[in-house]
Amino acid sequence: MRKYLKTTGAVGVALALASLASFVVAGPASAKLTGEFTKFEFCPYKTVGVRRCINSLTSGGEVVLGSKKVPIEKPVTLQGGYEEAPEEGPEEGFAKFVEATNGVTLSKAPQNVPGGLAGIVPEASSPPLVKALIKFFFENSLTGVTSTLELAKPASEIRINETHLAEGLGVTLKLPVKVHLENPFLGKSCYVGSSSSPIKLELRPDTTSPPKPNEPISGNPGEVTFLESARILKLSGVELVDNAWSAPGPSGCGGILSFLVNPIISAQLGSTTAGHNSARLKNTIWEATAAAVKKNFETEK
Amino acid sequence: MNRKQKSIFLRGLLAALAISAVFAGPVSASPAWNFEGKSLEGSEVILGAAFESALTIPGLTTKCENFLYKLTIKNEAGSGKGELTEMPLFNCTTDSPACAVKSIGAETLPWPAHLTKVEPSNYIVIEKAKVGIVYSGEECSLDGLLVRITGTAGGLIDNTAETASFNPASFSATKTELKALSSKAEWGGVFPTEAFQWHRNQALTAS
Numbered sequence: 001m002r003k004y005l006k007t008t009g010a011v012g013v014a015l016a017l018a019s020l021a022s023f024v025v026a027g028p029a030s031a032k033l034t035g036e037f038t039k040f041e042f043c044p045y046k047t048v049g050v051r052r053c054i055n056s057l058t059s060g061g062e063v064v065l066g067s068k069k070v071p072i073e074k075p076v077t078l079q080g081g082y083e084e085a086p087e088e089g090p091e092e093g094f095a096k097f098v099e100a101t102n103g104v105t106l107s108k109a110p111q112n113v114p115g116g117l118a119g120i121v122p123e124a125s126s127p128p129l130v131k132a133l134i135k136f137f138f139e140n141s142l143t144g145v146t147s148t149l150e151l152a153k154p155a156s157e158i159r160i161n162e163t164h165l166a167e168g169l170g171v172t173l174k175l176p177v178k179v180h181l182e183n184p185f186l187g188k189s190c191y192v193g194s195s196s197s198p199i200k201l202e203l204r205p206d207t208t209s210p211p212k213p214n215e216p217i218s219g220n221p222g223e224v225t226f227l228e229s230a231r232i233l234k235l236s237g238v239e240l241v242d243n244a245w246s247a248p249g250p251s252g253c254g255g256i257l258s259f260l261v262n263p264i265i266s267a268q269l270g271s272t273t274a275g276h277n278s279a280r281l282k283n284t285i286w287e288a289t290a291a292a293v294k295k296n297f298e299t300e301k
Numbered sequence: 302m303n304r305k306q307k308s309i310f311l312r313g314l315l316a317a318l319a320i321s322a323v324f325a326g327p328v329s330a331s332p333a334w335n336f337e338g339k340s341l342e343g344s345e346v347i348l349g350a351a352f353e354s355a356l357t358i359p360g361l362t363t364k365c366e367n368f369l370y371k372l373t374i375k376n377e378a379g380s381g382k383g384e385l386t387e388m389p390l391f392n393c394t395t396d397s398p399a400c401a402v403k404s405i406g407a408e409t410l411p412w413p414a415h416l417t418k419v420e421p422s423n424y425i426v427i428e429k430a431k432v433g434i435v436y437s438g439e440e441c442s443l444d445g446l447l448v449r450i451t452g453t454a455g456g457l458i459d460n461t462a463e464t465a466s467f468n469p470a471s472f473s474a475t476k477t478e479l480k481a482l483s484s485k486a487e488w489g490g491v492f493p494t495e496a497f498q499w500h501r502n503q504a505l506t507a508s
Contacts, residue, residue, distance in 0.1 A: 064407075166446055168483035221483030226442065228358025233442035288309035292399065292440035 020069070036227045036286065037296040043081045043098040045290035045297075048216065050081035050098050053293050054160070061239070062283035065112075065179060065192060066269035068147075070147045072281070074109040078175075082160050092176065095236060097158035105155040106175075110182060112148035127260055145183040152178040152198030153250060165235070165285070166206045168221025173240060175201040180251065186261070189252035192272070197248045201279055203240035210244040211275035217241050231292040235285040243278030331380035332416045332423045332507045335499040344375040346433045347505070348497040352464075354490035356432075356450060358481045361435065361443075363402060366392035370492065372414065381416030381507055385427055393434075400441035405434045408449075416458070416507050419474045423507040424473055425465050430454055450486055452479040458494070460506040465492045 033041060043053030062069055085095035099105050107163040151158075153176040164170035178193030193199040205219040222238035250269070254261025270276065334341040351368035371387035388407040396401060408431040417424050432450045436443040455475025456467040467490045472478060479486045494505050 162446065166448065166482050203463055224358060224482040224484040226358070226397070229399055230361045230395065231440050232398045288442050289440060290442050292442070293438055 016112075020065070023253035026271040033293065033296050035296075036232050037293055039232075039286045040079075040288060040293045042079055042102045042104070043290065043293055044101050045081060045096050047081065047098055048114055049083045049292045051162045052162070052287060053081050053097070054285065054287050055079045056283050056285045058281045060285050061066050061280040063147070063280075064145075064243075064278045066191055066272040066276055068113065068269055070111050070113055072076075072111055072112055075107075076109045076149065076281075078105065079107075080105045080158075082162075085161065086165075091159065093161045093163055094159040095254045097155050097160060106149070106151045106159070106177075108148050108150060108178075108180075110148045113145040113147050113181070115184075116144045126128075130170075136178075137283065140269055141288040145181060145186065148180040148182065148273055149177050150180050152176045152193055152195050162287070164204070165238075170206065171202045171204045173201070173203040175203065177201060179247070181250070181265070186265075187255035187258075188249060189254055190254070190261075192247050192250050192269070194248070194251065199247045201242050201245055202283060203242045203279065205238060205240055208243050210278075213277060214243045214275045217243050217278065217280070222283075222285075225258075227286075228296075229264065231288055231296075235283075235287075238283045238285055240281045240283060241279065244274055245279070246274040247272040247277055247279055309489070316366070331378045332418050333379055334374050334381040334416070335506045335508055336496065336503040338504075338506070340379075341374065341376050341381075341500075343499070344373055344502050345492055346498040347372040347374060349493040349495060352491040352493070354477060354480075355488070356479075357447050357487040357489075358448075361400065362396045363392045363405075364396075365392055365405070366394075368490065373411075374414075381425075383414035383416075383425070384411040385414055386411045388432075390432075395436070397438075397441065398437045400436045400443060403435040403437035405432065408433050417455075417475065422453045422474070423460075424471060424475050425458055426477060427454045427456070430479065448481055450479055450481040450488075452486075453477040454479055454488060456490075456492070458503075458507045460508065463494050463495055463505055466490070467492075 002154055020041055039055040044050050045053055056078040058072060058078070061072045080100040081098040082095040083098065085093050085197070096107070109214050133143065157176050159174040160170050161170065164172045176198035178191050178195070178198060181190040182188070205221040207216050207218045209216060219241040220239035221231040222235040225234050225236070226232065227234055249272070250262050250265045334345070336345070348371050349369070354368040355362050355364045367390065369387070369389045370385060372385050374381065374382050374383040376382070387410065390405045390407070393402040393405050410428065412430050413428045415426055417426055430450070430452055434448045434450070436446065436448065438444055454467055455471050455477040456465040457471040457474070458465050467488055469487055479488050496503060496505055
């Protein structure tokens, strides 16, 4: 009898372990979105208050900061969810963004700055110490400089106006950002804009009204198509523009030499006050309701 | 003016007329509204319901079972004009299981209309059209969004069938376009053109 119980117990434990193992193995395999819904993999659709999911892929365009023009050659993704927009008040129509579940709401894609270090820090006009360091870095072929658009505030500070996006009129996306300039010489903390003084992009698909000397520029509302039986709205060829924003001076450039390097970079950028900068982001945007994403997830389970 | 000058003048005039005829293209003088072959005097009201009607934004088609309209027509300086004054829409659905039509309605009525001829056919052109649609459905990507369809619509007038047909071909012929969500929208519909006031049961033609 004892032997029988022992055997039964062992079988029971083995069965329990086997079912647990199968559960563990089955778990991640079933937790997947399918079809076009995979675009919303990191949408916080389970978070209370999240009404919609969005994935916006910027695959072209440019950012002009003062006298420096940086083309967007590497794709940047803005993803996450957003809440119901208030129907009145100062933020009427602008929904609050909710961070992507993987923490990467705005992907970091370093874009090459044309001209590299030479275009950012002119060797000829630099103080001797800076000149020597530039020479050192030039000789080591480390002259490439990259510029990365990063969020300057939490994702919850991003605002989106879906009505403006749908109609192709008005400010559609409010994005608080900073520009990270990177190069061994510039150090790891060279930024234009910060969390306390962000660059406030107010991107729109129609025509801007910038301060002089900038002239109005026009975006493009793009073309709409519906996917997954109209559960997903896809906007292709959307160009969001803003050339009315201002940017603070650079900070933290050159590490311990920042007191020398910051003014040099500032001089090279020229004026970055409103009317001297512009941004054009060429996007493809996918949108779905949080309920549709959740349903797709549950259906596939 | 002597004979030689007259001759040159006449030749020039003929050449100018020939050139203007060539450049006028296929669009001819505007047709007028006629009842039983006689030009309409004063105004008349046309009431009707679409035999069929559908609006398509790529990937989503919206149909209305009851698409009614009221059009007041008249002739002005020999050209057919009109005003669409009412356009109630009921029982509208979509081809998506996720999306329902919560509300739909014509905005900023009346919409002006006029007749035009694009050889060899006559068309009615509805201008400043504006329809608002609110879709619903928790899985519908347009849930809660107000979608506006705006633009100009050209429909082919069939004098024999007494209908106006709106379709991609009639839009193309009249160079008209409707837009929704900043994209081109296709609207198809066949509408009867029957008088309901002074000219009841009289054949309405555009010519």
